[in-house]
Amino acid sequence: MYGMIHQAAREMVHTVADAETWSVILEKSGLDEEHFISAQTYTDDVTFALIGAIQGVTGMPIGDLLAAFGRYWIEFAASTSYRSVMEMAGNDLESLLNNLDRMHTSIKSTMPDADMPSFIVVHSDAQRLEVEYRSSRSGLEMFVKGLLEGLLERFDDEGDVSFDVREDHVAFTVDRRAAKVA
Ligand code: HEM
Known part of the structure; x- marks a missing residue:
């Protein structure tokens, strides 16, 4: 998936936890800064490794984590340059x-x-x-x-x-x- 998705996951962790937690997650995931380029695409394995590391470190059940990420994505997308795209899609x-x-x-x-x-x-x-x-x-x-x-x-x-x-x-x-x- 596109790096924009990884960026959203990083933002979510910074919002609900802290920078230190993020460092631990990043290390566990095996990802590095190169995997967070918004306009670059990565295999789904990379995305799922990131989700798996967040789950491992936070201890959140995977279903709860995915749902929280879904809710977060709506806020995140509306805070990016895609805001107007979201606004035009409906009220x-x-x-x-x-x-x-x-x-x-x-x-x-x-x-x-x-x-x-x-x-x-x-x-x-x-x-x-x-x-x-x-x-x-x-x-x-x-x-x-x-x-x-x-x-x-x-x-x-x-x-x-x-x-x-x-x-x-x-x-x-x-x-x-x-x-x-x-
Ligand atoms: C402006 C807002 C949005 C942007 C920029 C956006 C962009 C994207 C991008 C880049 C992907 C990844 C696809 C890939 O890399 O293969 C994606 C996937 C997805 N999007 Fe959106 N999206 C937006 C809003 C939404 C909304 C409102 C929904 C609501 C249901 C949604 C549902 C999904 C789902 C479920 C996926 C996962 C892919 C799958 O199911 O196979 N998106 N979106």
């Missing part, structure tokens, strides 16, 4: 998800080697939104859950995010009723 969850594939495609013009996922909103009403997520990668469901939670927060919206792994996609549900009752 509510449904609009943004409907525009997300187009948005990732436009980002690909600056990051041509990116292997982008696909999101299709298949249902939306006041109670519930359902979106199908497809990717060539597997095991990122909790990251996507965190991304959706981060988007809800961005739009001052509420909802419980759950998912069901199907044969060729993962079906996500954002249940707005459950959040209102809780």
